Every structure is written in structure tokens, then in C-alpha cells.
Amino acid sequence: MAEFESRFGDLLGTGPGADDGDDEGAVFRSAVATIEESRLDADEFPTAGGDRPDDAREFDRLQAMTVDVDTADKLLDVAEELSLSHLRLDEAVGPDTDEAIREEVSNLLRVVTDYRRTVMDVRLMPLETAIDAIPRTVRDVARSQGKEVELVVSDADVELDRSIVDRLRDPLVHLARNAVDHGIESPEEREAVGKAPEGTVAISAERVGDEVVVELSDDGRGVNAQAVRERAVENGVVTPAEAEQLSDDETYDLLFEPGFTTSEEVTDVSGRGVGMDVVNRTVADLNGSVTVESDPGVGTTVRLRVPVSIALTEVLFVEAADQTFGVPMAAVEQITAAPPVEEVEGREVVRRSNLDLVGGLPEGVEADDAYPFVRLASALDLDATRTGRPTTAR
Structure with a gap:
């Protein structure tokens, strides 16, 4: 993590001479600062891989030591901070962003994912204790x-x-x-x-x-x-x-x-x-x-x-009215490309026949039946005029 932060800082020019007026650079520098703070927090936690004892049996004992509850929670907090930092960086990356920076953002995702999995392993305990x-x-x-x-x-x-x-x-x-x-x-x-x-x-x-x-x-x-x-x-x-x-x-x-x-x-x-x-x-x-x-x-x-775990939840990110929302994947039934929208009696609808649903249409449902079409921005009473981009999912 330290090596990544150093390389990323060099690419961004986060030293004393950096231009604080650059909005994109400010986002990058903020994220790097968060990553550095998270790394320092993680460094506070002792590991068995530090100064290895000469006695192999003592080392085995250290390797088998469990992490107390408070430490596991702190490690999870660090993982959450790193995930948020990656999201901010990912949103700031655009087509004009330097290729080396884009590559490092991708590397960060890999590092954060590995770290998150490790933290989740630390939090695991056998069912027999219940x-x-x-x-x-x-x-x-x-x-x-x-x-x-x-x-x-x-x-x-x-x-x-x-x-x-x-x-x-x-x-x-x-x-x-x-x-x-x-x-x-x-x-x-x-x-x-x-x-x-x-x-x-x-x-x-x-x-x-x-x-x-x-x-x-x-x-x-x-x-x-x-x-x-x-x-x-x-x-x-x-x-x-x-x-x-x-x-x-x-x-x-x-x-x-x-x-x-x-x-x-x-x-x-x-x-x-x-x-x-x-x-x-x-x-x-x-x-x-x-x-x-x-x-x-x-x-x-x-x-x-x-x-197995509810500490971290997979979410589907959707964008509406220039705002980003996370929907728990467990609550998502289907994901399909937006079909043609029709207006019937003043209401927007989509035909079931135009929906690319996994498994096809439910039994007994006619292809001409229509679903009400609800725009997320309207449902949440958001200002949809803030952006000309359609609602997207990623």
C-alpha cells in the first residue's frame, strides 16, 4: 500500500509545488491523503510477520493468534475508507486523465479488494461458538x-x-x-x-x-x-x-x-x-x-x-440527476437494457415484450401487457435538469 501511495503521489504531483487550484488534482490529492491515513492506521496493528522469533514453535503460536473484536472493527473501518477513496478516484478519472493514473486507479481497486477480503477473513469465526x-x-x-x-x-x-x-x-x-x-x-x-x-x-x-x-x-x-x-x-x-x-x-x-x-x-x-x-x-x-x-x-x-458476512455489501451504483446512489444487490431482481418508452393515457410504460428478462416472461403474462415506467429522478423528486445524461447503471 505504501509503494502504491508513493507512485500515485509522484504521478499526481502532490508535493509542495502542486497546483491547488486544479479541481481534478484536488480530488486525487484528497484521496491519496485518505489512503495514507488508512495506511498509518493499519500500521498500528501488530502482525505475526514482523520481527520473527527464532523459535519456530513461538512463531507458529503467533501465527495462530486471533484478533480481538475492537481491532477487527478498526480494520474494517480502514477497508471502508479505502473503498470510498477508490470510488472518488474512479469518478474523477476521465478520458483526458493520464494513462499512468488510470492504471494506478485500477491497481488500487485490486489492492483494496485484496485488503477487504483479508479483513473479512479476520472477522470470521466458527459457527460452533454459537x-x-x-x-x-x-x-x-x-x-x-x-x-x-x-x-x-x-x-x-x-x-x-x-x-x-x-x-x-x-x-x-x-x-x-x-x-x-x-x-x-x-x-x-x-x-x-x-x-x-x-x-x-x-x-x-x-x-x-x-x-x-x-x-x-x-x-x-x-x-x-x-x-x-x-x-x-x-x-x-x-x-x-x-x-x-x-x-x-x-x-x-x-x-x-x-x-x-x-x-x-x-x-x-x-x-x-x-x-x-x-x-x-x-x-x-x-x-x-x-x-x-x-x-x-x-x-x-x-x-x-x-x-457469510453482512459487514460489506455488494451494491449496484446507479446515476440519476447527476447524483449517484447505491442499491444492495440482494434487492435487485433483474438488470436489463432500457427498452423503448411509450406514453399511454398520460403515463410512461414499457411493453413486457421489449424487456430482455432472464428466463423470459412469467407464465400467463401477455407480451402486450405494459409495465409502468418510473424514472428514478422523478421518484426521488430530484432535479433531472441538472444533467443531460440518461440514468445509467454500472
């Missing part, structure tokens, strides 16, 4: 209800951002408690239907792309979809007619309604209607999702899908 309380929870609930339950945990060394691991701790404990309380039968019930007297609650995790899938399953009685529908009607969540139209998968979604419970009585473990809705909200706040699969008499699986 489930350290579950064995005791399972044991205590099983003992209080006279049940025999084995807890099986696999692949809990999958790593996620520490903030996500912290947020998942309570939801996973609740799901484990729920599995023992609602799912696992008593030894007598299990033997009566040909099962082993000891039930099983299993927790597993898998990294899938930029997400981690956490599954908590049990081999208990499963979810009675019809009982859920009836309770939903009793609670006024759905009407009897709506309940009849629900598939089992749609019925399981009702379990996440606030205050919903299938328990007939309130106990220390369940029946208060507080839990599954909190699980759903917590995971949704992490930009994740929760699904339930159940086979009556066989068992239930609750599947959580969460991103």
Missing part, C-alpha cells in the same frame, strides 16, 4: 420431560462473520429447545411406533457460495399440518376458506406468525407463542431465510440460510 449452550439446553429439557435425546453436531467449524454468529446464538438455542419439546416423543411413544427409545436432534452446517446453510433436524413426530391450520383459524390468522387452500409448506410458514403456538398449555419451555417469529425476524434482519420441512411420524428439519 451452539456451545445447546448441549445443556437439550439435556435439561429432555430430563425435565423424561425423554432420551442424543445431540449430534457436524461441520460446525464452518466460519461466518462474528456479528452473524452472535445473532444466531439465541435462534439456534430456541430451535433446539423446540425440537426436544415439540418434536421428540417420550420413550414409550417412540417404542410404540417402532422407533428407538432415544431420539436424535442433529445440527449441521454447509458453506454454499456466499451463504451458509444451517440445518437443525429431529427424528420426532413431525408437524401436524392440519393441526396448524386449525389453530391458525382459531387465532384469526387465516379464514377457514384460506386454510383449506394452504399447502403443507405454506402451512408451515404460519409457525412464524407472532404469537402462534400449537401447545395446549403454557410451560416453562413452550406455549407462550414467543420464539419462532423471533427466529424468523432475526434471520430476516441478517438478509437470510428460514424454511421448514416436515414428514409426519418421521421428523422435522428447520433450515436457515444466512450470508
